[in-house]
Amino acid sequence: MASIHLTKLITPLLIAMSGTVAAAAGNVLLTAEQRHMALCVQTIAHDYFSHGRSTVVSMPQGLRNNSRRPLIHFPYTDDLQLVDLVLQHVNDDTCCPLQMLPAETELNTVAEINHSYIIFIWREQGDEDIIAILDSQLRVLKDSEALQWNPRGRFLVVVTDEDSSSIPSVALKIYEIMWTEYNIVDSIVLNPDSSGNRTVLNLYTGFPYQKENCKNVKEVTLLDQWVLENNGKFSNKSNLFPSKIPNNFHNCAIKVATIGFHPFVSLINKDMTEDGSTVYEVRGVTLEYFLLSMKKMNMTVLFLPPSLDVSSESAMAEAIKLSTGMADVVVGIIPLSPVFFSGLTEPSIPYISDAFKWFVPCPRPISRIEKIVNVFDASIWLMMITVFILTSALFWCLANYPDRMVEKESKNMQTIQKSTYSVWTIFIGVSVPEMPRTWNLRIFFLIYVCYCFAMSTVFQAFFVSYLIEPGYEKKIETFQELLDSNVNYGYNSVLEFGMQTMDFRDHLKFPPTRRINCADLKTCIMRMMSHGDVATISAPGYAKYLANELGHHGEMKSPCSLDENFIYGSLVALFTNGNPLLKRLNTLIRRCLEGRLVERYWAQLNHEALLKSNTTYDQEGSSMYFVFTLSHMRPVFSVLAFGYVCSTIAYLAECLHKRFSK
Template structure:
């Protein structure tokens, strides 16, 4: 009886153990306990985070809004996927290496304080509903991440974990995930962790009975956008590694460089806007198939040509827009934002408004908008303007005192013992002698007395030095008579009442930037068809002012024939209206941005574009000279000496002649 009872108890215990094994295989484990597969995934994620995520930089953990719905026919033990997320967060927080940000689909996002770029992302994907799709979950999570407008970083490192172990064709799903993240955000530093197709996942598999949870492996996929046959198209994935029991299978780099040195002629589309001298259309040709090809040159285009040549890219241009400049710029930015073009350029300043449409490069050209004002004209000076009135008064006073001194010394009592020459005993004779000394000619007779000789010697030296000073001043007066007062401030420009040549772009930018100084101008305002026409008017007409950049003005000066030695014809006020750097705008998250910046920096430091700018202006000047040899404005560095400069001398001469004729008539009438 006792033996029977013991056997019955043993059978009951065996049944209970068998029932527990069956229940464990079909009923989820409690939320706080991880399956072996989930533990392996958490271990692999912890290793990847430690190895690749930069310490001190924000790390984002993103999950779906609700718990996963596992298939009822799954024979793999499963637990709450949030427990795996909690385990990962616990491991990360224990290391205290990254500031961690968690986000869910149903939680609103906000950026408080100063935004900081995020550098690492771990996205968990699972089906929160049996009818839902993994890509829908990914779409919602990307929308949430985009809510961090200034913090989201599509160039960060992304790890996407698909926790569902019942997915078939995991390779195709990983490809769809990468394709979606590339088309939406141009994300290339991505690692997909997904359950391998080689696992036995369903009950109806013939080998399901041999299923061991520890045999589950997760594949790690990535892609290279510029491999042969891809060129930005997601056609082929690369299996980098596997997550197995104990961690990662291979000790390799899981985030290798995705941009090779040679891009094997991959295409790049550019949207440009014509604006001399930054972008100049030189050629457009209609091909046999009806497509139109364009060719451009210019300062900014030179950078783009250097980039495409160095990286071996095939450059094509989108058809240009024919609207006004500002509307053309907006269309270019929309082309980049919508993915129609890879890069936009053509006088795009580095301002927050433009940066909202894409990612700007580093500035490669620094430009300032200035007021170009009329240059001071050569001063029309008369001969008497060589010296100031006090100087002329002092010279006349010395002349009179010298005559008086000669006359007084010759007729003094002490000189009665020595009979002085008659040429110094009358005032008229003394006047003639001093005038002769002033002109540097000889006098009729030298003085006799020693005292008068001393005064005479001093007078000779005085007039000798004054003659040298007069000759130097007279020569300088002929060579460079000076200029009128130059306009240096905006207040001077207002008082000058110069004609303001304004184009539509200047008017629109002034309204956008609230530049109200234009309303203070007192001179007439005349509209021009474009900026080039305004600058041409400024260079060819007198009394015209306009707004523009130094590059535009110098290029137009070369076009109209103003040469390097006459660069002073470009006169500006001391203060600039606005200054900034010009950039290219690439598609948000474009992987070529870093390479672009490096090559631009090297080109800028090497002076390659400065060399091109010099050649561009020189060729424009030579082209103008060849087509119109006499077309340049005559602007000699010397001033022709004409009779108008001697007006004062002729006035004195005519006055002397009139006085002499009057005296002559008086003598005739008296005698």
């Protein structure tokens, strides 16, 4: 019984002592190859990883909970000791903070994007697929990091298992899965190799676009070797993270999906090839930046069937093409808005930016006759008529007033008809048959002549100016004036969906009875310019292009808008997250913007649209200069005709009165 109790006491003691020795002597019992592997990783992290930025460290998922490992084992057989040594070296070097990422770990999504990764992979069992282990770790990294996941970061994959017969092939498979499945291009594979006279650590990488590979990595390149001598060193001291994106892509193909309407996206031609496939030729304002960049990169653009409208169905169809790999990029009317992006996609820099405005009907020209009638207000016309009647009465009274000191007044002023006639002749600037004789009548006569001269001068000045340019109705200048008018609001469902994520609510102030669905923005803007019963939100460039298509020329015939800007919008190209072409494309887009190359194309489109339209410059009001014709004298002849009619009526009335008076 005593021996049994002694055995129960000794067994836990031996286990505790073994664990303590193993924990204390871990670093001492590591092999030289493992220590040099830790030094190599430390050197790469110090020389190539961003200092001050977090480095994520990942290892196989189920190691810590593997119950099949013996409780007592030598530390050099456990790859965890290697990971601990690497963490210790990198932490002591203080080059970059470390983040351990075991399975099912959620990182803080508000933190900055990570720029470097160290991934350890090994087989827990002899028959395990090391590529499947790597795929599982990468998937955990991508899912748990969320917005912190950065496929453009620098990845170091450390393979601790050694298989001398398949080192290059394993490195090729590792690089291939990281490139094709996760868009990771800057990755190197660290693998021990003892096939030669000495053990070295090989560092491999791939070049997707080298030697006309066109994304298909057929072989990996041995960048350098870590020599296990003293503290270790790189044999060639090569750049371990060279640029993988060349300037010349040797006509490699890029599949492009497009969405938009003319003139932003236009289907120019569609041909059938000998093998039965369809080749699309697509152009447009939103595509010019991309096409110029692809021409500079020497890439062949293969267009997929374009979506020539902007709707939720079209947007969903193009998004599926991008997510499934059918398309490498989507170009067209893609606004820079969080609504249209997800963690799987990434936009380019904005290449078209504009301020959206409220476009309202332009004021219509005022009729010349109406404008001439409105030279004076109604109160002034009434006052002039009153002065005319009172002056006629005053002249008649003064002509018939007895004055013994002077001779009798002329007979032209003694009857009410002749007095009125004299007042009218003075009013229109014609001389009277005979001057008044009495001094009091002459004084009032002079006052009335001065009054008529002043009013006639003012009237003639306005008459000539309005005859040449009658002017326009009052323009709608503020949003409140638009609300107070009877103009309807033409809304676009896609644009309103985008505005839901922004702090814009003015368009919701229109009552439902004044909202018109403008699914086709072109039809809506043309209706606004032709009928003037609808207002809508659009980019000024597009509205101007439609005006050129309709042949509207001149300041007041161009699309009219409110002075204030409604919202600001930008268009971008959409790539899958981590696409290595994005950085090069952004650089070329900036150069195109600086050179204003696409503005030349846009101006050419507007000029061609204006030439193709039936614009005529001899129409009335189409220009500030016009030929003065008889049509412009219509108000004068109208007054003359009215006078003739009145004279004829007066003549007939006198004839009838004379006949019946007998």
